[in-house]
Amino acid sequence: MVRVWFARQWRMPKLFTALLILEFLLTVATLTLMGIADPNTYRTKLWQNGFDQGFNSSPNSILYYYANWLPAKVPTVWSQYMTTFNVVISVLSMFILLVKSIMFVLHIFIPALSVFVHALLVALYAVSIYNQSRPDMSDPDHPSPGLPWYLSKGCSYAEPGNHGYCLQARASFAVVIVMTALFATYLGHSIWSAIPTEREKVAREAEYQSDLEMKKLSMYHDDEMSRDERREMHRQMFLNLPKTPNTPGFGVHNPMTPRTTAFTQLNGGAMPTPVGIGPSGSLPLRDFNGAKDVPDGR
Known part of the structure; x- marks a missing residue:
């Protein structure tokens, strides 16, 4: 040709x-x-x-x-x-x-x-x-x-x-x-x-022959493999694709998250005390009818 x-x-x-x-x-x-x-x-x-x-x-x-x-x-x-x-x-x-x-x-x-x-x-x-x-x-x-x-x-x-x-x-x-x-x-x-010059012709011919041999080897290799082997090869190729790295959540780097070092520094080094915490350290219960706070133990 x-x-x-x-x-x-x-x-x-x-x-x-x-x-x-x-x-x-x-x-x-x-x-x-x-x-x-x-x-x-x-x-x-x-x-x-x-x-x-x-x-x-x-x-x-x-x-x-x-x-x-x-x-x-x-x-x-x-x-x-x-x-x-x-x-x-x-x-x-x-x-x-x-x-x-x-x-x-x-x-x-x-x-x-x-x-x-x-x-x-x-x-x-x-x-x-x-x-x-x-x-x-x-x-x-x-x-x-x-x-x-x-x-x-x-x-x-x-x-x-x-x-x-x-x-x-x-x-x-x-x-x-x-x-x-x-x-x-x-x-x-x-x-x-x-x-093209003679040198370019020789280089292009060598490149063409190399590509042709690679295609032939690939065709022969595919013909010798069974259906399950081809499926496994394709699966391995898919698994080896580069994956997108997992990104950390939003709250990890949020400096305004309570009870974190960044939040403490923003508030002058003091940890805020929740309103209504009793001596026992429990929070008051909220009356969901909107009336008032219910004392602890009710």
Whole structure:
């Protein structure tokens, strides 16, 4: 039978730690840039700026579709979907970073799990790059077959109020590319670490054979035992389980219990004398009808 094993330990764990530190800095920058852009801080302004320069369609074209009861055909690069998608993946990246950092410290973030996680992140950020570089062909008079104007032509065509927004849009695109490269590095390191070495294969094979022999011996031992012997063995196992120690009663350690050393010390060292004790040392009898105390000997 073919057994597929993955390595449990990381190769070059210091490299993984350095990648975590770098990822934290880039994730904070990504989350900041995407949060500033949401929901529509500068997307429509750059869209209108490109139309004024003759680079792409106009944002007012949506009004034509609405007036004719047609679904609005907003180019992906100028859509709310792109902005929301970027915010979602940046928040997800921060969450995954915190979780995998804790799991790595606890030595439970194995390379095989890392392959799955970082392959997902590479795919998500690749989609983000694709969305931000989509063409704008919605207006036949102003086609934009390549990258949007703020990426292909630079911010020299930005209007005075949009120059800072143009730089932010370019920074968002750049940080997404860097994050994709970082997660691709994670993915390669994870695949390399998930492949066990010859020494690990020998150790895992020996461990597997040892467990297999123990199971066989246990099965043979159970088959040779009679029903009464198995019952006695199970009873002995139950009797040898750790028991909860008995706890002393409440009154043993209660310092206010009468006729104890603690009670005597609290009362100045004198033992209280019950009211009504006669010379004979007997207590008076109580009339249970509630009338009075009945003298002794009645």
